[in-house]
Amino acid sequence: MVRPLKVLCIGGSDSGGGAGIQADLKAAGACGCYAMTVITALTAQNTRGVQNIFPVPKKFIVAQLDSVLSDIGPDAVKTGMLLTPGAVDVVVRAIVQYSLKNVVVDPVMTAKGGRNMMRDTAQRAVVRKLMPLASVVTPNIPEAESLAGMKIRSVVEMKKAAAVISGTGVKYVVIKGGHLPCRKNSGSIDIVYDGNEFCEFSSEWIETKNTHGTGCTFASVLAASLAQGMNVFQAAGRAKKIVTQSIEQSLDVGRGHGPVNVSVNKEPQHECLYLLQTAVNMLKEKRCGQLIPEVQSNLVYAETGAVKESQIAGFPGRIIRYYDGVHVAANPEFGASQHMAHVVLTVLKHDSSYRSAMNIKYSKSIIATCRRIGLAVDHFDRADEPVKKIGRKGFSLEWGVNRVLLRNRMIPDIIYDRGGWGKEPMVRVLGRSPVEVVQKVLTILKYL
Template identity: 45%
Template sequence: MNYTRPIVLTIAGSDSGGGAGIQADLKTITVHGCFGVSVLTALTAQNTVGVQGIFPVPIDFIRKQADSIFDDFTVAAAKTGMLHSEEVIRLVAETLSAHPGISYVCDPVMVAKSGDKLLMDDAIHALKSELLPLATVVTPNIPEAEVLWGNPIKSKKDKEAACRAIHGMGARAVLLKGGHETGTMSTDLLFDGERFHQFSSPRYETQNTHGTGCTTSAAIASNLARGMDVITAIAEAKKFMDTAIRFSLNLGNGHGPTDHFAATEREKERYQVLHGLQKAVEYFSSHPAGHLIPEVQTNIAYALPFAATHGEVAAIPGRIVSLNGHPHASGCPAFGASRHVANIVLTVMRFSPAHRSVMNIRYDKALLAKAESLGLVIRSFNRKDEPADVKEQEGSTLEWGTREVLSGAEMIPDIIFDTGDVGKEPMIRVIGADPMEVVIKALRMGGIQPN
């Protein structure tokens, strides 16, 4: 069979440190399901600390690379990064003009993360006059937009004015990235010639953001090659970058790279979590453990590594009920299926990221006595000590109680229980690294020898 993938061309410099440039582009293009081809414009001696040297590729050889690509491949989208000189910019503009059907993302690379200059001053006019009119999207950060616009950017009004001005230079859409700003959120501003659109994600405390511009533009180009419209392509690229930065790599002694494979790894982990939870539920259901199910029924939560939201915690929709003396799941595992047990496991993970699973079972002094005889570590909280402001917030009690226990604990306990309150059923919560561990603990507490 003849398989194919959309072809994405990156025209940029090489980063010997692997975090930016051609290396970052090709990784990004690959994980987006496209086939990456490249034209190198310059070689850099570079690492996470800085740029130690730049060797421009001779212009004739850049042309030869481009000819080799277009003579043999049908390119769906292209992106440019480090172009270094006016001569290279004019050659790239000539090449792209000869292929007008290609979606083109212009990343106006001027300065490396370390502060080293990557674009000659006399090349800026050529960038504005030759490349921007060809661009489907141009993706400046704030310092780059200030250079292109010619004015400082200090406010939202300035950002909008800069976008309008750069759009007036010929680009069909302008994405002004907000990574250089401060605040809890990182917001990118898109102007499509008619209206503004915002794309926001949490700002993470990390210095490992080397190559974010290259990676963003490569992701947008890949999404365009796959047939997405500009707004969708940018929105999906923003999600991809959020994961890449959140799980950025602490490599080298300076600004480490983002993790281009983080989103792919996350998808694999989602499958593993769902599969692991399903296996544990089936195992639990194979035992006569109906007596462990409380009136409010049981649920088992299993979180992704480093989970931070309910959507990153899997549980059983409809919970687990007792049927003919055996546990019976009302549905298949799904992410975001339970806020209550998710609140507990997310709180536990703030103290110990390795403890990613929690299960609630019926409160019974006999179960606690059995747990103690098994050597399990038991802790409790009293709902009567709950502050009034916490009680007023629906679903906050379990987070508060878990935090109360763990704040003073030397280790993560196996069991956290409470004896209930008015209208609140007493409950035992079993904690572990994974759902099979918590199920086995619960079965043993119930006097059942796991098979």
């Protein structure tokens, strides 16, 4: 049984398949998330432009929102084309009514061919009503110019515009710099602003006309990454990386601007390693040495469909305590962890969406803290292990974890044991991604 992380994509349909909802579905799926849709407008478009637009009636947008949100529910939301103020209003209502989190607003104003995709009255509604509820807004240069009411011709002006847009109440502003003039030699740059600090993400300039769907892809990858537990800076960095790769592998179809090709990024091994490195960097920023056991820790992440140890990535030499913090001796590799690989492989047999785990120190206070902060906790007793199987490589963990999962209808956040002869007591933290696991670990540390 799979319980995927879910992204709700709200926007217009692109009959050419390169942007809009079609791009959203491909991007969220490539990140390993389950995507749902609410269509706000139907467009007749191809690689040369938009030939016609049919706005979906307000009542039917409401019906779609209520159908999806009353039953499935999202872990993140991405909005794209909102042609009319009525469309904006019903989306705002849904965000408030259903307490939606991780809302990414891509303020789609103009299509690649120049067709207006947002009425002026709708733009004012987005600024006044939607952006104050959003986690992130992701304008390109022309959109940022419109939102900030200023021209943008440099990175300095991008930052000034981000500060102005931040004044609308949105938590984070990401301005994409692909339209910034005179950047072919120095590369493309995006900036992220959290109201206090700026962060820049750059990439080499790729000479191609086939960039249809870059904005939709970027925002959908960002939303999927937020659903998977990343913070906005990490999510924006991942989105920049994936969009750049998608432009490199863009498709030359039609006689105009061909689409980017996000499908080439679907679950490559390097994406598993990237997420592991992102997660361990979060650990290294905190004084979490007190959570590292005597045998040290490891954080692992499985490929989709993993069935053997070589498909589980971890850290060679483990994650060790270094004074009050942690240290890793090498970058993550596949096949680097044996014990934690057995844990994840056992969990995968019960729920294939839970692909990551980390072991931390056991103590009564740690278990009490886990329960106090609302984590689901269960355990096994090594004394109950079948005698005939004791000593078989990896069997103890397989048996213990499986014993817990067979008596649960859900995957717990924590599985622990109090140790045994020659075995240190241990806590295992489970999650769908390394970032989610580390967030649980850091929450335990915070309230310990």
